[in-house]
Amino acid sequence: NAGVMQNPRHLVRRRGQEARLRCSPMKGHSHVYWYRQLPEEGLKFMVYLQKENIIDESGMPKERFSAEFPKEGPSILRIQQVVRGDSAAYFCASSDRTGNYGYTFGSGTRLTVV
Amino acid sequence: EDQVTQSPEALRLQEGESSSLNCSYTVSGLRGLFWYRQDPGKGPEFLFTLYSAGEEKEKERLKATLTKKESFLHITAPKPEDSATYLCAVQGLNYGGSQGNLIFGKGTKLSVKP
Numbered sequence: 001n002a003g004v005m006q007n008p009r010h011l012v013r014r015r016g017q018e019a020r021l022r023c024s025p026m027k028g029h030s031h032v033y034w035y036r037q038l039p040e041e042g043l044k045f046m047v048y049l050q051k052e053n054i055i056d057e058s059g060m061p062k063e064r065f066s067a068e069f070p071k072e073g074p075s076i077l078r079i080q081q082v083v084r085g086d087s088a089a090y091f092c093a094s095s096d097r098t099g100n101y102g103y104t105f106g107s108g109t110r111l112t113v114v
Numbered sequence: 115e116d117q118v119t120q121s122p123e124a125l126r127l128q129e130g131e132s133s134s135l136n137c138s139y140t141v142s143g144l145r146g147l148f149w150y151r152q153d154p155g156k157g158p159e160f161l162f163t164l165y166s167a168g169e170e171k172e173k174e175r176l177k178a179t180l181t182k183k184e185s186f187l188h189i190t191a192p193k194p195e196d197s198a199t200y201l202c203a204v205q206g207l208n209y210g211g212s213q214g215n216l217i218f219g220k221g222t223k224l225s226v227k228p
Contacts, residue, residue: 043218102160
């Protein structure tokens with residue numbers, strides 16, 4: 001069981017470029033969550049997805065950010081026209097239907113915008 | 115507004131010196147309180163979920179307890195390998211049925227010296 005797989009581990013983008021972060025959930029998990037961790041800040045919820053559906057995107061910035069979890073393939077968090085303030089660690093977590101056994105987190109993607 | 119406050123921000127212990135970490139929370143109806151451990155450069159690792167006041171859970175040298183306003187993570191006779199940041203998170207009841215929105219504290223960074 002490989003757990004939650006995120007790639008890339010590190011991503012450097014210039015201001016104005018697009019960043020694509022990928023997350024493959026743990027085997028048997030169909031619920032995916034994205035969180036952002038800014039330096040010296042706690043983890044902040046961004047979006048919760050199930051296959052082909054966005055369930056809760058209340059933590060997503062209204063502009064430039066989007067997320068999807070297609071029927072086939074990993075979940076993608078997409079950031080368009082990145083700015084320096086987007087530099088952070090982005091974590092993906094997955095759970096089973098109930099979420100009662102905790103959410104399993106991946107190792108994160110560290111995005112640096114230069 | 116739902117929020118989580120963890121104290122202390124940092125804690126230094128000698129090996130074998132027991133102590134407790136505090137997590138105070140405000141939430142309009144608690145669905146669950148989660149404890150995670152995070153090592154540098156890694157994602158949070160699930161430790162415990164607590165659901166109701168009075169509940170306790172144990173795992174090796176760790177014991178988590180819950181009251182109506184706070185949770186404690188007790189560490190008995192810690193070892194250097196227990197050094198990490200410990201994160202507390204709450205999940206409220208009124209998120210439109212969404213189970214995804216965990217509110218995290220900023221964590222307590224624990225260092226255990228041999």
